[in-house]
Amino acid sequence: MSTAEARLRDRIGGGRALALIDGNSFYCSCERVFDAKLARVPVIVLSNNDGCAIARTPEAKALGIKMGDPYFKIRGLCEAQGVRVFSSNYTLYGDMSARINAIYRDSTPDVEVSSIDESFLDLTAFVRRDRVALARDIRATVRAWTGIPTCVGIGPTKTLAKLANHIAKTVPELDGVCDLTEPTAYEHWLCRIHVGELWGVGRASLPKLEAMGIDTVADLRDIDPRPVRKALTVVGERMIHELRGVSCLGLELVPARRKGCAVTRSFSGRVTERSELEQAVAAHATRLGEKLRREGLGTDHITVFYHTSEHDRGEPMRSVSTMVTLPEATNDTLALIPAALHGVARTWREQGSPPWRYSKAGVVTVDLKPLAASQRALIGQLDRERAGRLMGALDVCNARFGRGSVVPARAGLAQQRRTWTTKFEMRTPRYTTQVDELPVAHA
DNA sequence: AGTGTCACCAACCGGGCC
């Protein structure tokens, strides 16, 4: 590419520079912060219920442990190879994430927190040389202050920043930073990265692109967008424009009000009793209420679902999903629980033999509304004042004594919770957020 | 014995309506 073309392409990017910073094997790195013996040994963190591997250090990846591998299938390998295995500790990871984002905000206020371990930073105001220097500085600070290793990708659009981050992670010589606003680097890398690595290309889209003869990211950038739009919808077309430097995905500095909220869990065993299913559903409704109250949101209908496992081949299968309407929008646990239980009552079928063995249940809402502004019911109005005071007291107790200290009896008392509660058998302490779980230093 | 949770988007489809 000529210099003139390079300048043009630079201008097409609008001179914008976005950085995507993320934590390397984030959950594993959080565990390593609190146990020096975990350095350089393979570490994995499991999903809820100790089901699958969802975070792996490079040492664990090298042993062939894949993202999403069921733990019961790799357990032998882990024991033989000395892999350190942890249940997920979201309280800890969430707190580490907040600390890291506070460090990012020391460099620029323009930060979009896009997930628990990734944030976009707008570096447009910095000249190119300073951007890379700043990226190295941020990495070093996060490492020094929190112990978490990170990588930084810089590009004129989100898609290119994300791609740059992937390159920074996989090419050791780059020392954790890749800048694709640099035209030479842009030309160099796009034709060397497989299109399957691109953000937005998953298991369904990849074969479609391959069928169109697309192999590298550069192939996708240079193809006629129309057939791609036909196969991958506007999402695919947007990807092409983003790769060309035309920004289609804006930076969202103010988190948008959430539109939906779900609480879903697999059971640690299989549930066959109606009373156990009811306990689980009531507990999920309780948690839903907590989440909605925290954000001042309410809902006037909830969907309750429960189903057997796809993996239980040869057993009777059943999947239930039902929507229950409330008289008006609420986040009162004592209104949500009866609604959720109504969903069970309406759909429960007496067990035959063999019985349905349910593996998972959940409570889901869409269309959340800010409660202050929501339409009041003409009939069946709920007593918001009274419910508000009661729920406020409940939330205060649970904040002080730990979640689940005070729960409605329908959600089950500790000694009744057997078959359905989630497993976390290998969870580390919540080092940074619970006083009684602080790490102890021995002098 | 046992295979995660959650949010969001886009497409699609059927029903109601004009």
Next chain:
DNA sequence: TTCCGGCCCGGTTGGTGA
């Protein structure tokens, strides 16, 4: 009266990433 097309809607489905 019936049919049709276009539009909006609500609900469902499938895809994605982390």
